[in-house]
Amino acid sequence: MTKAVQKRTLATRARLIEAATALVTEKGYGALRVEEVVQMAGVAKGTFFAHFADKDALMDLLIGQRIDRCLDEAELLAAPSSVSELVEALMPLVRFMTCERYVFDVILRYSGAAAVEEIGHIATTFDRHERIVAAWIAAGPFRRDVSPHLLSEGVQAFSVQSMALHFCALHNTQSLDDRLLTYLRAWLIPPPAG
Amino acid sequence: MTKAVQKRTLATRARLIEAATALVTEKGYGALRVEEVVQMAGVAKGTFFAHFADKDALMDLLIGQRIDRCLDEAELLAAPSSVSELVEALMPLVRFMTCERYVFDVILRYSGAAAVEEIGHIATTFDRHERIVAAWIAAGPFRRDVSPHLLSEGVQAFSVQSMALHFCALHNTQSLDDRLLTYLRAWLIPPPAG
DNA sequence: CCTTTAAGATGACCCCGGTCATTTTGAAAT
């Protein structure tokens, strides 16, 4: 009964994504124009919007895919055994997320999670990332008075904060990784008893 | 020599802001249209952009003003003596920031701080907020192994995280203040010695 | 094969933010 989707549909969709990917590779995410995508894919503009709710939905897909590849690599890593190793492990993703201001904006908009009906790719990757980091934390020498899950959410919060300040005119004295290191030491290492 | 600014200029700018404020009050921030603002103010469209770099710059001003009023009230409060009192003190601002999805988006975009040349209103209010909270923390029964400044930055990070998850389809089981409370307990209260 | 029909594709059109060559205006200099 769910056999309504035609072969043609998938082909068109694939061509759109292929064209978009090529254009992003060539000129970056922020410079992507729907007009150019449909022209390169050889379809009409309306067709684009039959496949994607809006331009952001395509961005969500493309960026989500890239993030997923980062996470694939992250999963191969051994659990970090110190905060600085953790920062090291987080950096590939952080670097992608800050490669363009526009990319960071889209991610913020979609991590804080899209429309309520449909859950986007980026929101899904945030979940996946949270689980990976939680597993690292559970295996490492970090505080144990709260759950790895909560600690992992905190790592995300501090990562976002570090990235936001990285783009901020008021606070670009410290480097992104130094700042993240400072935050995560305070968050993950139990202070000496007092 | 710096006497180039005419009276007319200030009057026009005031009319634009007045019109925008009225329209926001009537229909919300997300529904604001530049076209309507200039019509109500009785000026041409081009004039708007002679006074504001873009629509976001006006939003930055309007939202920044509202945040400043929240902070004025926050400054009158006594320093909170527990995490739950702190959350209580933070909530008025948090509630405004989440009053519309659009408002939260603008704030994220501008707290992460606008163009590098010009520092926006919102970015300035984030700084002010950080100082107010740092003073509260310094006066309260919170951990002392790291600076109030750093702790305050963390409070902002967790506030943003809580608001983002509030808008997220995947994570709206817990209420915003409950979530913030959980984060801040873990952040501000030193875990028992171990 | 031909008919039927719903999924898919189309492109003219709209909306709205932002630009810029041109015109108007205020006030300083003569």
Add this chain to the structure above:
DNA sequence: ATTTCAAAATGACCGGGGTCATCTTAAAGG
């Protein structure tokens, strides 16, 4: 008063995202 000129205002225009009535096509039923 008149001239001058830079600041301010103007509105036709553009770019780009998004819509929708209409046309095309794939494939199921006869």
